[in-house]
Amino acid sequence: MSDIAFLLLLFFLILAITSRTTPVAITTPNAPTWEEVREEYATIYVSKEGALYLGNTPLDLTTTTLPSEICLLADKETPFALIQPVLEFLKNQHVTTIHCLVQGETHG
Numbered sequence: 001m002s003d004i005a006f007l008l009l010l011f012f013l014i015l016a017i018t019s020r021t022t023p024v025a026i027t028t029p030n031a032p033t034w035e036e037v038r039e040e041y042a043t044i045y046v047s048k049e050g051a052l053y054l055g056n057t058p059l060d061l062t063t064t065t066l067p068s069e070i071c072l073l074a075d076k077e078t079p080f081a082l083i084q085p086v087l088e089f090l091k092n093q094h095v096t097t098i099h100c101l102v103q104g105e106t107h108g
Contacts, residue, residue, distance in 0.1 A: 010104070022073070023053040029076035031102035041099060042067055044090075046074035050082040061089045068094065073101040 024047040045053040052059035054066075070090065074083055090098060 023056045026075045028103040034104045041071045043071040048075040048077040069097040071099040
């Protein structure tokens, strides 16, 4: 019975991540361990070309103010050089918590 409960939990976790609509095509990176984000937070999307969106709106790093807790979803092929300015911006905006969204790996 616990096996079935675990499989259902994995199914809904993967469904929740893959059902998220993004303003640009993003290939979600995999992670061997993860925790489910139980609340909805504003999400910053970073494409592999460096396009930034806050929700479905293009993100301007010079005029946007953000809440203290935010989600970050970047394409797995995005170079860190494109993500670093976003992290610096979040630091300057006094964002205290960043939830990095990933696809959980399943082990068969």
